[in-house]
Amino acid sequence: AQSVTQLDSHVSVSEGTPVLLRCNYSSSYSPSLFWYVQHPNKGLQLLLKYTSAATLVKGINGFEAEFKKSETSFHLTKPSAHMSDAAEYFCVVSDNSGGYQKVTFGTGTKLQVIP
Amino acid sequence: EPEVTQTPSHQVTQMGQEVILRCVPISNHLYFYWYRQILGQKVEFLVSFYNNEISEKSEIFDDQFSVERPDGSNFTLKIRSTKLEDSAMYFCASSEQESKNIQYFGAGTRLSVL
Numbered sequence: 385a386q387s388v389t390q391l392d393s394h395v396s397v398s399e400g401t402p403v404l405l406r407c408n409y410s411s412s413y414s415p416s417l418f419w420y421v422q423h424p425n426k427g428l429q430l431l432l433k434y435t436s437a438a439t440l441v442k443g444i445n446g447f448e449a450e451f452k453k454s455e456t457s458f459h460l461t462k463p464s465a466h467m468s469d470a471a472e473y474f475c476v477v478s479d480n481s482g483g484y485q486k487v488t489f490g491t492g493t494k495l496q497v498i499p
Numbered sequence: 500e501p502e503v504t505q506t507p508s509h510q511v512t513q514m515g516q517e518v519i520l521r522c523v524p525i526s527n528h529l530y531f532y533w534y535r536q537i538l539g540q541k542v543e544f545l546v547s548f549y550n551n552e553i554s555e556k557s558e559i560f561d562d563q564f565s566v567e568r569p570d571g572s573n574f575t576l577k578i579r580s581t582k583l584e585d586s587a588m589y590f591c592a593s594s595e596q597e598s599k600n601i602q603y604f605g606a607g608t609r610l611s612v613l
Contacts, residue, residue: 427505
């Protein structure tokens with residue numbers, strides 16, 4: 385079975401402080417994991433992806449995520465939040481379930497950055 | 500970097516009308532997908548397409564929906580008779596043969612049914 389859980393629907397941080405957006409997944413196969421960002425009234429933008437290479441993945445805009453198989457987690461972090469980071473973030477799991485590709489989106493986490 | 504492009508960015512239509520949403524996948528990709536996101540809800544899988552046929556579809560993808568790759572570059576989603584509840588953001592994605600797990604998404608088309 386494939387699923388993804390984003391533990392926080394809303395996260396609020398002050399500008400300049402660290403960001404942590406949590407994601408846990410389950411997959412019966414070797415999954416690929418992604419984080420997408422969606423700014424208001426905009427499409428999906430790929431932040432970073434994990435595809436069975438290095439477990440610490442660096443993405444755009446200073447974001448990074450660490451794949452932890454033992455914890456089935458893929459949390460998104462950034463050392464210092466910027467006002468432009470305010471958006472909704474989606475964790476996505478993808479695997480080849482039953483021989484064809486299956487993708488599941490998390491419910492999203494809205495990040496608020498306070499000046 | 501190559502990207503998936505979708506047109507139009509915003510489509511407004513009257514209930515009962517047919518709409519066609521267009522996507523140009525990345526050129527060497529062979530797998531194509533449509534997703535939708537109703538406002539305030541999660542992104543949902545609609546359909547996947549490979550080798551000129553549907554490989555998988557969700558419960559949402561009923562007889563009102565169809566997909567086509569008419570000319571080797573475009574990948575279209577048609578809704579025959581739109582309903583109010585079809586209002587959503589529709590995302591197209593594509594992936595290549597060797598890395599099927601990695602889907603590249605377009606920026607989406609916002610469909611508003613009045």
